[in-house]
Amino acid sequence: MARSSEESVETPRAFDALLRAAASGKRNPPVEQWNPELCGAIDIRIAADGTWHHEGRPIRRPRLAKLFSSVLRKDEDGVTYLVTPHEKLSITVDDAPLIAVDYAAKPGPDGDVLVLRTAMGDVVEVNESHPIRFAQEVGSEGLKPYVLVRGRIEALLNRATTMALVNDERFVDLTSQTPILRSGSQRFAIEPDDL
Template sequence: MSTKKDEGSSHHFDVTPISLQELIRRAAPSGKGLPPVDRWEPDYCGAIDMRIAADGSWHYMGTPINREALVRLFSTVLRHDADGAYYLVTPVEKIGIKVEDAPFLAVEMHARGEGENQVLTFRTNVGDVVEADAAHPIRFVEEEATGGLKPYILVRGRLEAKLARPLLYELAELAVALGGEADGRLGVWSGGSFFVMEPESAPKGGQDGE
């Protein structure tokens, strides 16, 4: 086992070599549905060379994981803790991984209803389907490279999905002014909540397991 500090991060990586086959075995669910990772508190076992790139693709030891089923499997045991880092969690171990931006990418959006009764439903690249509402808010941050906006939706736990750029344009087409001309803030309604299309805090991604 070797220890290294990831450049640009305050987190330390104790990089442990694990075969992809062993990772699959450890992550494989014992039942149906999403595993209760938020209730598991195993010991931290160091970090592995796994990375979720800003475009939502997953990589292991520098090689893309192209099997969609594997990506979905690992996504079910992913957790974003209060320390800002991301981990793969099983009942007996907690393994740090690197996430460059958001762990998921929202690739489809469906809008039904109008005005305050509108509901926006998103599908992610790992198969999650989520409706934007007070429990699953949409937030916007400024994209430093362009000065534009990057939208994110909370999927589960502290895990967010970044909306693919075409969805930003779809959101813009649905934007309305809150309170009419008297207010003037633009945003979108979904699930009874109004999400203002203005930048908030910086993205929470790009953190490593300690």
């Protein structure tokens, strides 16, 4: 029993540390400001589960995948690129380039704010600038939630995070005619965004 209460205390502390790190000024490179010529494609694929592959093999070094994820940009053409000041290389993305793997609540004046963490260490407060949208899952009646992380780069909430969130009454109201997800003063309808 004591261990369970310790674990529930550790999660907010871990998120507090992540929030402090996010506020420390260390940011992703300004890829939206870089406009190099397209250099072609590179054989990098991000699988639907968030695993990065190079030339068909998984990238086993998490720090390398994290470095690559920091220079991701999705342009108006719908293609995802790795961008540096001098190169722009297209890559393949099966679903979303990032996966949200955990969440926490941050107290706010209009109620708890939903904070999501990606597998690559991005920390995002769900709000007007970082909305959640829902898409119909192919082959099922289910919905898949995506959060806008930066630019046009989204993170898909993994199944475990989605299921925990759906059962968290601080954020999800399933009793209304159209179920909603709350984050502070923001409300997002839990329905496919193409309806």
